[in-house]
Amino acid sequence: MENLTPTYTVTNDDEYAALIEKVGALMEKDEADTTAEESAEIHAMAEAIMAYEQSIYDIPEPSTLEGILELRRYDMMCEGKDLAETLGISNDELQRIIDGDHWPDVSLLNVIREKLDIPENLVLNHV
Structure with a gap:
């Protein structure tokens, strides 16, 4: 069976902004009206967004x-x-x-x- 989960990669600020906009548009739908495919797409985009943010923002480990x-x-x-x-x-x-x-x-x-x-x-x- 083929894996239908979309994958995204963000490599620059323009791609980041475009993906943020796309996620925002999908999230405007009521949760009850969101299909399983759209949920998987939102999740995949969110992972790409988080990976990009982690690559450009240095967040130190907590010290307490x-x-x-x-x-x-x-x-x-x-x-x-x-x-x-x-x-x-x-x-x-x-x-x-x-x-x-x-x-x-x-x-x-x-x-x-x-x-x-x-x-x-x-x-x-x-x-």
Whole structure:
């Protein structure tokens, strides 16, 4: 079976602007009226747009534990409660850590490092 998912590549600002406009036009449709093909096309265009943005904008890795947790949650495309469950803590405790109101103990830092695949040196900076 042939893969019908469109692919896009953005290599300059003009292509970027054109693709942004095309995505905007497709997204103006009501979600219920959007076909599966259009949804796949929007997704493919969004990936190309994000890849181009990442290639031209230098976004540094977060340097705080709170930032690292937020980034991992985003990378995992999960909600806070799901991240908390992965770490074996309550959602309230995770939120207090992210807000900077609670500091995890060493055992929780080890769990964070192992479960979220965070380099040890980044975790050690927060002990």
